[in-house]
Amino acid sequence: MTENQEHWIKDHWDEPKGRTLCVKIKDHLHSVRTDFQQIDVYETECFGRALVLDGVINVTEFDEFAYHEMIVHVPLHTHPAPRRVLIIGGGDGGSIREALKHPTVEEVHLCEIDREVIEACKQYMPSVAVGFDDKRVSVFCRDGAEFVKERKGYYDVIIVDSSDPWGPATVLFQQAFYQDMAGCLNDTGLIATQSESMFFDRSTIHTLLAFGQEIFAIGRYYYTLVPTYPSGTIGFFLGSKKSDPLQPRLCHIEGLRYYNTAVHRTAFSLPPFVMQPVKS
Numbered sequence: 001m002t003e004n005q006e007h008w009i010k011d012h013w014d015e016p017k018g019r020t021l022c023v024k025i026k027d028h029l030h031s032v033r034t035d036f037q038q039i040d041v042y043e044t045e046c047f048g049r050a051l052v053l054d055g056v057i058n059v060t061e062f063d064e065f066a067y068h069e070m071i072v073h074v075p076l077h078t079h080p081a082p083r084r085v086l087i088i089g090g091g092d093g094g095s096i097r098e099a100l101k102h103p104t105v106e107e108v109h110l111c112e113i114d115r116e117v118i119e120a121c122k123q124y125m126p127s128v129a130v131g132f133d134d135k136r137v138s139v140f141c142r143d144g145a146e147f148v149k150e151r152k153g154y155y156d157v158i159i160v161d162s163s164d165p166w167g168p169a170t171v172l173f174q175q176a177f178y179q180d181m182a183g184c185l186n187d188t189g190l191i192a193t194q195s196e197s198m199f200f201d202r203s204t205i206h207t208l209l210a211f212g213q214e215i216f217a218i219g220r221y222y223y224t225l226v227p228t229y230p231s232g233t234i235g236f237f238l239g240s241k242k243s244d245p246l247q248p249r250l251c252h253i254e255g256l257r258y259y260n261t262a263v264h265r266t267a268f269s270l271p272p273f274v275m276q277p278v279k280s
């Protein structure tokens, strides 16, 4: 390692194509190798604390609100009265925090494969990992793809707050998993899943939309802006059995910084290139 590399997080998200995101480090707070991944937490110069999994920035204190508000409030404002919510992945706690803001929510189940992510975030990112002690929350440390095979017709909303489609998250981008999630929902249920960047991952998005629209009556892609992710954008697949996300219900939640009804609606308006065929 050179002197320079030691003081920068180098997010090697597509090094073969010459694309690496660098963020300057102030301090390396935590490092552990688990059965699933390498976990690091850094204090950075300009983005606060950062959770890095297998070298990829997953959460920073600077912009996590733009991700968590949109992965949670879009589906929870689409469902008419969400009571039972399942979050798969999401071990940092940001999605739990946002789901608990909805007055109708009675139960939040979190299924995170790696307990060490939860422990690291409770210790080093307390503003994100705030909801774990709420009595409505239950935590299951298991593979989400296995978990959804066992529960039938139970949830109103499933949120897949997963890392990128490799390692333990590979299964969370497969058709069989989407089929099992549909079986886990009740008749009015819906899902929102982390579905990558419209600039760099269009073939993944097209694949998810193709099978997602077969499984769900309504299937749409929407996006948010997150400066510390590759390309500064990340999107979500919203699959719904009944409610149309283009008609969100009005429910004012105090203190949100990214989500409002206008942002909800416009997030589904995609530039034309997104659905154009991908040249190999």
Ligand code: SAM
Residues within 6 Å of the ligand: 036, 053, 057, 058, 059, 067, 088, 089, 090, 091, 092, 111, 112, 113, 114, 117, 142, 143, 144, 145, 161, 162, 163, 164, 167, 168, 169, 170, 171, 172, 194
């Ligand atoms: N916002 C993030 C992003 O897109 O970079 C996602 C953050 S969250 C920390 C992702 C979590 O998904 C990780 O903690 C990881 O352990 C978890 N995860 C990966 N594969 C999983 C699986 N098969 N079942 C449950 N959780 C999984």
